[in-house]
Amino acid sequence: MRCTLVTGASRGIGRATxxxxxxRGDRVAVHYGADSASAEETLAQLHGQGHVLVGGDxxxxETARRVVEEAEAGMGQIDILVNxxxxxxxxxxxxxxxxVDYETWQQRWRRMIDVDLSAPANLTYLVARSLIARGAQGVVVNVGSRGAFRGEPDAPAYGAAKAGLHAFGQSMALALAPHGIAVASVAPGFVDTERQQPKLDxxxxxxxxxxxxxxxxxxxxEVAAAILYLTSPEAxxxxxxxxxxxxxSHLRT
Known part of the structure; x- marks a missing residue:
């Protein structure tokens, strides 16, 4: 049985994943940022036993470190990380x-880069180092975005963070392959989730x-199905x- 940490799993793509x-038979650590009630709903829908709940920004x-430590303590190990x-x-x-004014510009850039890029980088470091110490193979999958390629004029920090996340994943794929750790990314377009329902309606x-x-x-x-493949031994x-x-909806050349 493999053990997986899924961040942002209280709803949407994270919950489906x-x-x-x-x-599939994995033991799952369900991470949430602040919505513990929704995370509990995710936990209740999981199949099998041995799943855990971990929370924090x-x-x-240091919170990222604690989340990884709690997930490892609850499941015994982490073999797969889904950022x-x-x-x-x-x-x-x-x-x-x-x-926007300059203050808002700085604040929203800082927050998006911290959450959408620096946090996955830190989690990848922590999980990879744990896998290396165990001498175990593993997988990291990053959830990026179509916005990394087509641009996000309303939220340029988001597009930049997701582009950085894709590039980071490729750097880690090279760095971690000698340790038997695979790293890949998915780049979804617009996805019908609870958070996006008002836009669709x-x-x-x-x-x-x-x-x-x-x-x-x-x-x-559909996104979860792709992540399921990328986290499989065959991938x-x-x-x-x-x-x-x-x-x-967007074709790269």
């Missing part, structure tokens, strides 16, 4: 260069669906990959 991993390096927790673009995080919903020639947006289960050769999951 935690459930899919538990169906991962932008704080899913992050701050998404929205009204509360918007920082268009032609709209609003006046721009049809436009969001029309971005894909399929006429819809992605689902959390080691995909280390270093960035898998686009956007329904052909």
């Amino acid at each position: 935690a459930i899919a991993l538990s169906e 991962l932008s704080d390096p 899913n927790a992050g701050i998404a673009p929205g009204e509360a995080t918007s920082h268009r260069v032609d709209e 609003g006046e721009n919903g049809d436009g969001l669906r029309a971005q894909s020639p399929f006429g819809r947006v992605g689902t959390a289960d 080691q050769w995909a280390s270093g990959a960035i898998l686009d999951l956007n329904g052909a």
Whole structure:
């Protein structure tokens, strides 16, 4: 049985991933930032036994260390890390260069980089060092974004953080392969999650669906299915990959 830490697993992609991993037979550490009630709901939906709940703001390096230590203590080890927790673009995080003041610009850049890039980097370090000390193989999957490639004018810090996360994953794929640790990333487009439902139900919903020639947006289960593959033993050769999951709404060259 392999043990997996999924960050930001209280809802959305994180919850779907935690459930899919538990169906496979993994023991899962469900991480949440502040919403413990939703995390408890995720925990209740997992299959099998031995799952644990861990909480805290991962932008704080010592909290990140504590979360990893608690997950290891609760499960016995961590074999897989899914870096899913992050701050998404929205009204509360918007920082268009032609709209916000300098103080807001700095604050929102700092917060997004801390949560969406520095936190996954710290968690990867901690889990990788634990795997190396054990002499065990493992997997890290980063949840990036289509926004890293097409740009995010309303939230440039988000696009920059996700682009940095993709590049970080490729650097780690090279650094950790000699230790038997694979690292890959997924880059979802717009995903139908609870957090995004107001946008899909609003006046721009049809436009969001029309971005894909399929006429819809992605689902959390579709992203979870990709993560399920990338964390499987058969996917080691995909280390270093960035898998686009956007329904052909944005094509990279």
